[in-house]
Amino acid sequence: MATETETKKNNSFVLTGSKSVAFEDRPVPSLSDHDPHSVLLQVNYTGICGSDIHYWQHGRIGHYVVRDPMVLGHESSGTVIETGKEVTTLKVGDRVAMEPGIPCRRCYYVLPEDFCYKLPENVSLQEGALMEPLAVAVHITKQSRIRNGDKVVVFGAGPVGLLCCAVAKSFGASKVVAVDIQQNRLDFAKEFAATGVFMPEKVSAQENAERMNKEQDLGLGADVAIDASGAEPSVATAIHVLRNGGSYVQGGMGKDEITFPIMAACTKELKISGSFRYSQGDYADALQLVASGKIDVKKLITREVEFEEAQKAFEDIRDGKGIKVLIGGPK
Structure with a gap:
């Protein structure tokens, strides 16, 4: 077991059980006991993800069950405070976006060198904290096999759905329609990246799809449909709104099992x-999209709060207040 340093304060926001959180002072990991290619990071900003809220409220997501106390938060940026002896691409003081594929369960973070993405001078630490959800959106959009000029419909105008809209647009989509049941989110989507918005009615999925095709001028149907909501009606509407040979990607997590319009999926081929999450190259692509100015993730940040206000920030996101709240790192 790795030895740990006791001289630094390391205040952590810990999920101790379903709907139960607490602040704890945890030991700081010792870099000398880890891979020499790793770095020790001070977390500067962390965004709140829907999965964090789900773990907090339910203690699980599908078969991923929280069995022991867990530090919440995985959308982070940080500053290098120590480097392993074999690290060559980073130095103390570098600001990085942190790919959280290697969990630490602490607020000081030991991470392999190649899981840290150095932020260019024109990219802030706040923006760096949004590289994780943007990388998720990049991966979802790549999965759709999107082509230049495609007509894209995105279901769910939460952070990941909004970022899917932006990525699709940056990849050359000619139309990007955002779908949601909240007018304020649709208004934001239109301002942020969508070329059109649609609010479904309480009718069948097929009726909503037909109305969307007509109102949004999708012709024979959308080329790509992405579900970032996990809602069963959205899944069904997405299948019906696609043209023959279209592409559908399930990015949102909902119930384990749903009713699915399999006949439409088959006949349309x-x-x-x-x-699920992201893959090799997605973080680098996400950072390039922000650094080049193609996507402005700053617009998603509703506000920043101090670390001690973390629980209130979680409550606000649970209650639908704002798009993305950033929690400052412990001081």
């Missing part, structure tokens, strides 16, 4: 993909 749809290409159907699932998407």
Whole structure:
């Protein structure tokens, strides 16, 4: 077991059980006991993800069950405070976006060198904290096999759905329609990246799809449909809104099992993909999109709060207040 340093304060926001959180002072990991290619990071900003809220409220997501106390938060940026002896691409003081594929369960973070993405001078630490959800959106959009000029419909105008809209647009989509049941989110989507918005009615999925095709001028149907909501009606509407040979990607997580319009999927010969998190190259692509100015993730940041206000920030996101709240790192 790795030895740990006791001289630094390391205040951590810990999920101790379903709907139960607490602040704890945890030991700081010692870099000398880790891979020499790793770095020790001070977390500067962390965004709140829907999965964090789900773990907090339910203690699980599908078969991923929280069995022991867990530090919440995985959308982070930080500053290098120590480097392993074999690290060559980073130095103390570098600001990085942190790919959280290697969990630490602490607020000081030991991470392999190649899981840290150095931020260019024109990219802030706040923006760096949004590289994780943007990388998720990049991966989802890549899974759709999107082509230049495609007409894209995105279901769910939460952070990941909004970022899917922006990525699709940056990849050359000619139309990007955002779908949601909250007018304020649709208003934001239109301002942020969508070329059109649609609010479904309480009618069948097929009726909503037909109305969307007509109102949004989708012709024979959308080329790509992405679900970032996990809602069963959205899944069904997405299948019906696609043209023959269209592409569907399931990015949102909902119930384990749903009613699915399998006949429509078969007769249309749809290409159907699932998407979970991100893969190789997605973080680098996400950072390039922000650094080049193609996507402005700053617009998603509703506000920043101090670390001690973390629980209130979680409550606000649970209650639908704002798009993305950033929690400052412990001081």
